[in-house]
Amino acid sequence: MRKILDDAPANEQEAVADLFQWLLFLDDIIQYTGQPVNARYLAAGLRDLATASFAQPGNAHEVRLAWQMLLDVMGSKLTGMFIMSKAWQGFAPKVSKRHDTDSLATLWVGNDQKVVARVQFQQDVPVGIRFDVE
Numbered sequence: 001m002r003k004i005l006d007d008a009p010a011n012e013q014e015a016v017a018d019l020f021q022w023l024l025f026l027d028d029i030i031q032y033t034g035q036p037v038n039a040r041y042l043a044a045g046l047r048d049l050a051t052a053s054f055a056q057p058g059n060a061h062e063v064r065l066a067w068q069m070l071l072d073v074m075g076s077k078l079t080g081m082f083i084m085s086k087a088w089q090g091f092a093p094k095v096s097k098r099h100d101t102d103s104l105a106t107l108w109v110g111n112d113q114k115v116v117a118r119v120q121f122q123q124d125v126p127v128g129i130r131f132d133v134e
Contacts, residue, residue: 013040013043013044013047014040014043016043017039017040017042017043018039018040020039021038021039021040024036024037024038024039024042032077033074033075033077033078034075034076034077034078035075037073037074037075037078038073041073042070042073042074045066045069045070045073045074046070046091048066048069048070049063049066049067049070049088049091049092050091050092051066052065052066053066053091053092053093053108054092054093057110057111058108058110058111059111060108060110060111060113060114060115060133061133063092063107063108063115064115064131064132064133067107067115067117067131068131070082071129071131076127076128076129079129080119080126080129083105083107083117083129084105088107092107092108093108093109093110095107095108095109095114096109102119103118103119103121103126104116104117104118104119105117107131113133113134114133114134115131115132115133115134116131116132116134117129117130117131118130118131118132
């Protein structure tokens with residue numbers, strides 16, 4: 001088992017994240033997610049996603065960047081689960097799903113643009129996620 005972060009939390013959000021860090025650093029969780037997940041970065045990433053997604057006026061490139069940063073923290077497997085479970089909808093305005101498919105999800109719409117997540121495949125096996133502005 002890995003030890004908890006050595007540096008003191010800078011704020012309440014980091015203090016709460018530290019409570020979950022021990023869980024995210026368990027070897028079984030790392031094996032399941034495919035990478036260690038830093039709880040402080042995860043909390044900050046979710047906050048940044050909500051901030052960018054609900055900003056008025058919104059900016060599709062800022063939203064795409066927030067998703068990309070969250071992917072970097074969570075990894076493809078956990079991010080994919082976050083999107084497929086629709087848990088992400090608590091961090092963004094509602095969007096129409098009429099053009100979504102099994103390998104494409106619309107995550108944000110505004111200013112005649114949208115941010116989508118696309119599953120990336122290698123020899124018909126999903127290997128990652130890419131975020132695009134369309």
